[in-house]
Amino acid sequence: MKKLFSIRHPIPSKAYACLAVFVFVFLVLTWYFVSSMGIVKELFMPSPVKVVRYIAAELVSGGMLSDMWISIYRIMMGFLLAAVLAIPLGILAGSFPWMEALIAPVCEFVRYMPVPAFVPLVMIWSGIGEAAKIIIIFLGTFFQMVLMIADDARSVSDDLLASSYTLGARGSVAIRTVLIPAMLPRMMDTVRMMIGWAWTYLVVAELIAADSGLGYSILKAQRYVKTEAIFAGILVIGLLGLITDRILVLINKKLFPWAEGE
Amino acid sequence: MFFKRREKNNGCSTAGRPISAQLANVKIWGHQIEKVYSSKKGEYHALEGLDFEVLDNDFVCIVGPSGCGKSTLLRMIAGLDFPTGGVLMIDNREITGPGADRGMVFQTYTLFPWMTVAENIGYGLRLKRMKKEESEKIIQKYLKAIGLEKFRDAYPKELSGGMKQRVAIARALANSPEVLLMDEPFGALDPQTKSQMQLLLREIWQVEKPTVIFVTHDIDEAVFLANKICIMSANPGKIIKEQPVHLPYERILELKDTPEFFELRKKVNACIKG
Ligand SMILES: Nc1ncnc2c1ncn2[C@@H]1O[C@H](COP(=O)(O)OP(=O)(O)OP(=O)(O)O)[C@@H](O)[C@H]1O
Ligand SMILES: [Mg+2]
Numbered sequence: 386m387k388k389l390f391s392i393r394h395p396i397p398s399k400a401y402a403c404l405a406v407f408v409f410v411f412l413v414l415t416w417y418f419v420s421s422m423g424i425v426k427e428l429f430m431p432s433p434v435k436v437v438r439y440i441a442a443e444l445v446s447g448g449m450l451s452d453m454w455i456s457i458y459r460i461m462m463g464f465l466l467a468a469v470l471a472i473p474l475g476i477l478a479g480s481f482p483w484m485e486a487l488i489a490p491v492c493e494f495v496r497y498m499p500v501p502a503f504v505p506l507v508m509i510w511s512g513i514g515e516a517a518k519i520i521i522i523f524l525g526t527f528f529q530m531v532l533m534i535a536d537d538a539r540s541v542s543d544d545l546l547a548s549s550y551t552l553g554a555r556g557s558v559a560i561r562t563v564l565i566p567a568m569l570p571r572m573m574d575t576v577r578m579m580i581g582w583a584w585t586y587l588v589v590a591e592l593i594a595a596d597s598g599l600g601y602s603i604l605k606a607q608r609y610v611k612t613e614a615i616f617a618g619i620l621v622i623g624l625l626g627l628i629t630d631r632i633l634v635l636i637n638k639k640l641f642p643w644a645e646g647e
Numbered sequence: 648m649f650f651k652r653r654e655k656n657n658g659c660s661t662a663g664r665p666i667s668a669q670l671a672n673v674k675i676w677g678h679q680i681e682k683v684y685s686s687k688k689g690e691y692h693a694l695e696g697l698d699f700e701v702l703d704n705d706f707v708c709i710v711g712p713s714g715c716g717k718s719t720l721l722r723m724i725a726g727l728d729f730p731t732g733g734v735l736m737i738d739n740r741e742i743t744g745p746g747a748d749r750g751m752v753f754q755t756y757t758l759f760p761w762m763t764v765a766e767n768i769g770y771g772l773r774l775k776r777m778k779k780e781e782s783e784k785i786i787q788k789y790l791k792a793i794g795l796e797k798f799r800d801a802y803p804k805e806l807s808g809g810m811k812q813r814v815a816i817a818r819a820l821a822n823s824p825e826v827l828l829m830d831e832p833f834g835a836l837d838p839q840t841k842s843q844m845q846l847l848l849r850e851i852w853q854v855e856k857p858t859v860i861f862v863t864h865d866i867d868e869a870v871f872l873a874n875k876i877c878i879m880s881a882n883p884g885k886i887i888k889e890q891p892v893h894l895p896y897e898r899i900l901e902l903k904d905t906p907e908f909f910e911l912r913k914k915v916n917a918c919i920k921g
Contacts, residue, residue: 547727548757552771552822553747562774566761643761643802
């Protein structure tokens with residue numbers, strides 16, 4: 386008992402998994418009882434059984450699958466575009482103070498502009514085509530990502546860079562052979578976090594300006610008061626996010642066996 | 648142990664040689680060096696009026712209290728930092744920046760964590776675009792010298808502190824720098840490993856003959872390794888005394904128990920305290 390409350394005392398990984406699963410089971414059971422005992426009307430909160438059945442039926446009929454694919458496609462495009470531009474800019478801003486002066490303050494400013502507020506503007510510019518969704522995801526993640534990547538680049542220790550200088554590296558060689566490899570694990574973590582954000586902005590875009598996708602399916606369900614479909618949409622988005630996250634964690638572990646810590 | 652080839656004894660103290668001869672092979676020369684750090688709170692004079700001279704192929708130790716500016720001086724010689732006053736020259740040229748001619752072993756662990764031990768040691772050679780076979784030979788030689796052949800494919804995180812520092816030394820030496828700057832490289836090691844590393848370093852020096860500037864706060868270590876000890880004082884940091892070390896050229900551990908050794912240690916100690 387005492388050990389449980391000693392700070393950072395490790396527990397077996399099995400115990401960890403058990404506790405985590407327990408919380409999920411507990412939440413689902415609570416949900417089940419609240420809905421099946423009629424504490425909340427079925428219309429407001431369908432039972433988990435009904436939601437799961439709905440998801441299964443949709444997967445079989447393929448209705449939800451097409452929504453999933455289009456959403457994933459939008460995420461990939463918007464996010465890749467943001468990453469491809471933000472990573473080099475972030476590295477430059479983290480390496481050269483004069484670059485930082487050019488890049489960081491602007492990003493700091495723009496990232497505080499709420500992205501949903503851009504939606505009407507984006508719709509005027511590009512209608513409700515695919516471009517609109519991609520632009521919104523881009524706006525939501527790009528500026529934040531530049532700043533976080535710059536931080537990752539700055540976090541590489543001065544002494545690590547200095548030792549490469551004393552071994553004959555200069556300028557771009559030091560960036561290529563030391564700064565970038567050293568920051569990669571952190572950078573991948575940043576990317577992982579930003580994909581989570583990208584999901585949020587995707588749904589924002591699809592709720593307001595779309596005629597397909599998971600976000601749109603939720604909106605449609607609201608119109609017909611099909612609460613189980615709303616629940617299903619939210620759950621699937623959550624699951625997709627979780628799966629992407631876990632996959633990236635695994636890739637990171639495989640890619641960077643040398644990284645310190647976990 | 649590892650190096651068969653021995654050169655003639657030319658590393659002993661140069662005291663008593665004519666001035667011209669000394670000037671002829673001065674490697675690093677500093678005159679009235681000053682380093683001021685300015686911040687919002689005001690100016691801090693880390694170094695002031697520091698005179699400094701190291702001969703080619705010499706082995707010099709710098710000792711002094713914590714915060715007296717030893718690391719600062721070393722970083723300036725490496726070209727990683729610059730004096731705010733005075734002159735600091737290498738081979739009669741002002742130091743303008745870092746280069747492969749001045750290798751450095753840092754006070755902190757600075758191995759590249761994504762490279763294996765062998766890749767770390769070969770880093771400088773790859774930058775020079777040395778041929779694979781050639782660099783492989785050098786890597787192998789230093790792996791053997793530091794006794795880590797079994798760990799050639801290990802990542803730094805799998806090494807102990809002492810092993811990391813050995814690899815860092817090998818990485819610096821593999822580049823065959825003219826000057827080897829070492830900032831308390833054995834500070835974190837246990838006494839036994841420390842002694843072994845001292846022997847190893849002195850042995851490598853006797854063969855390769857780089858100019859070594861070795862910072863430490865362990866006076867025993869300084870006396871054991873150096874041909875000359877520079878003693879620094881703090882506030883402001885400057886060199887207050889240069890103590891030549893007249894000990895046999897071949898340094899063996901038994902030396903640490905001789906009266907000559909005690910005598911030198913006492914002298915240096917008195918100077919630091921006084
Ligand atoms: N970047 C900096 N900005 C301000 N002050 C600094 C900076 N670097 C060093 N100093 C100051 O300069 C002095 C000398 O520092 P330095 O690191 O050279 O000491 P040192 O002799 O190597 O000490 P130690 O034995 O503890 O390593 C210290 O008082 C330190 O506070
Ligand atoms: Mg220091």
